[in-house]
Amino acid sequence: MPTLPRLVAFDLDDTLAPSKSALDPTMIDLLVKLLNVTEVCVISGGQFGQFQAQIINNLPGISAEALARLHLMPTCGTQYYRADAQGWAQVYAENLSDDQKATALEAVEQTARRLGYWENDTWGPILEDRGSQITFSALGQAAPVAAKIAWDPSGEKKNTLREAVQALLPDLEVRSGGSTSVDITRQGIDKAYGMKRLAELTGVDLDDMLFVGDRLDENGNDYPVKALGVECIAVEGWPDTAALLEDLIPRYVTV
Numbered sequence: 060m061p062t063l064p065r066l067v068a069f070d071l072d073d074t075l076a077p078s079k080s081a082l083d084p085t086m087i088d089l090l091v092k093l094l095n096v097t098e099v100c101v102i103s104g105g106q107f108g109q110f111q112a113q114i115i116n117n118l119p120g121i122s123a124e125a126l127a128r129l130h131l132m133p134t135c136g137t138q139y140y141r142a143d144a145q146g147w148a149q150v151y152a153e154n155l156s157d158d159q160k161a162t163a164l165e166a167v168e169q170t171a172r173r174l175g176y177w178e179n180d181t182w183g184p185i186l187e188d189r190g191s192q193i194t195f196s197a198l199g200q201a202a203p204v205a206a207k208i209a210w211d212p213s214g215e216k217k218n219t220l221r222e223a224v225q226a227l228l229p230d231l232e233v234r235s236g237g238s239t240s241v242d243i244t245r246q247g248i249d250k251a252y253g254m255k256r257l258a259e260l261t262g263v264d265l266d267d268m269l270f271v272g273d274r275l276d277e278n279g280n281d282y283p284v285k286a287l288g289v290e291c292i293a294v295e296g297w298p299d300t301a302a303l304l305e306d307l308i309p310r311y312v313t314v
């Protein structure tokens with residue numbers, strides 16, 4: 060990082076928190092400190108409800124001024140939320156049509172069944188309509204991390220499913236999401252899309268942003284941000300991100 064970023068954007072699962080879990084108090088503390096000195100965005104394939112459970116509900120006592128610097132982009136930036144005096148407000152949402160949803164749900168279920176990836180014992184529903192995104196979670200939304208790792212340790216199943224479903228849905232975009240999930244959205248919508256929208260909405264140039272994520276590898280859901288040319292730092296879990304912030308935050312204070 061040659062200069063201090065005007066905006067720091069984070070992936071959520073396995074970057075700020077363990078998958079689908081609340082942020083550790085250490086990370087909450089660092090995030091509040093960062094919000095006191097610069098703009099912060101969190102962008103994830105997850106829904107706004109997950110942002111509430113993992114982040115928002117754990118930000119007690121944060122000043123309105125700091126909270127106004129927090130930009131939330133659920134479902135890969137197809138939705139955008141900001142805080143105001145009344146609470147959290149949705150700025151925009153780009154939803155799939157009913158036809159697109161029906162086609163996507165059918166294609167992903169049939170393909171998963173054909174490949175032998177459709178499990179009977181799961182932690183919640185496998186398929187989820189997130190409005191702007193259809194999500195397939197092999198073991199259900201609430202599956203424990205260990206079970207997800209055991210199901211597809213190399214990511215091969217997820218990538219095979221993604222490619223097969225994409226071939227059936229040429230007009231939609233099919234991406235690998237979390238460790239066992241596949242996300243279907245309108246074409247051209249990924250985290251790079253969300254970051255470009257963020258630049259337009261905030262007036263902060265992409266060159267003045269830093270992105271932190273755990274899946275910046277070519278098959279990862281953070282990779283589009285790297286391909287866009289945004290300065291990126293790869294982490295392997297929230298403790299890496301915490302170490303990065305311990306180093307970064309004091310640099311703002313001494314400027």
Ligand SMILES: [Mg+2]
Pocket residue numbers: 070071072073074272273274
């Ligand atoms: Mg992640």
